[in-house]
Structure formats: structure tokens, C-alpha cells
């Protein structure tokens with residue numbers, strides 16, 4: 335079962351994300367990744383295999399940020415590849431992690447392709463990243479008030 339971690343703080347959260355993912359390893363996973371918002375831009379590290387391998391890659395990239403998310407994946411849609419590992423990103427504007435299955439992902443994928451979205455993974459999850467991106471640019475930029483998941487997932 336996948337694991338999800340999120341952190342925001344006035345200190346570097348990269349060690350918090352890594353430690354959180356390590357604590358979730360017991361649940362089982364095949365790949366892992368983190369996305370951070372650093373100096374106004376998104377950066378992401380993903381690896382198949384152990385969290386420690388992803389953590390080593392994050393250390394090599396010298397990642398530091400005060401906001402980030404992390405994920406350990408248990409693949410359901412798409413093989414165990416780096417491209418399928420979470421977080422998924424849409425247009426360098428949002429990063430998303432997800433636990434579970436998007437039942438109507440094929441229909442959503444087709445719809446989003448027609449809207450010009452290009453998919454980089456085989457996962458069901460990536461449709462949600464692009465769908466949120468699409469709705470953000472329709473003026474729904476306040477998820478808490480203006481946009482409910484039920485509204486976009488039809």
C-alpha cells in the first residue's frame with residue numbers, strides 16, 4: 335500500500351519527507367519520490383527501488399525547501415518505472431501524489447489529450463494532475479472553496 339507525506343515548515347523539509355517515507359516503507363512499495371517547491375519552482379526526484387536510493391539522489395541534487403510532498407508507490411496502473419513514480423507534475427505548476435485508483439482514467443486521459451495535455455506516464459494518477467491544472471486555468475484556483483473533487487472527477 336502506498337505512503338504519502340507532506341510537510342511545510344520554516345526549516346528544510348527534505349529530511350522530514352525522507353524520514354516520513356522511510357517510516358512508511360513497511361507498508362510495501364516499488365518506487366518513491368519527492369517534489370519540493372524551492373525558490374518559486376518545482377523540483378522532483380523519483381527512483382524505483384528503495385527510499386534510500388531516492389534519498390541519495392536528493393542529496394546529490396542538494397535539494398532544500400520549506401514545502402514538499404513525498405510518496406511511496408505500489409503500482410496499479412503502469413509498470414514500475416521512474417516515469418510512473420509519483421509525484422506527477424503538470425506544466426511545472428503543480429505536483430501531486432495519490433493513493434488508490436482512478437476508475438475513469440481512460441476517459442479522462444482521452445478528454446485531456448484533446449485539450450492538448452501530453453502524458454509522460456502510464457499511470458491513472460497523472461490525469462488528476464492535468465485535470466487540476468486545467469481547472470486552475472479556468473479560474474478555479476481555490477480548491478478549498480471554488481472547486482470540489484466531485485466537480486472535476488465526473
Ligand code: GLU
Pocket residue numbers: 335336337406407408409410411412418432433434435436457458459
Ligand atoms: N494507481 C496509482 C499508480 O499506479 C497509485 C498507486 C498507489 O496507491 O501507490 O500509480
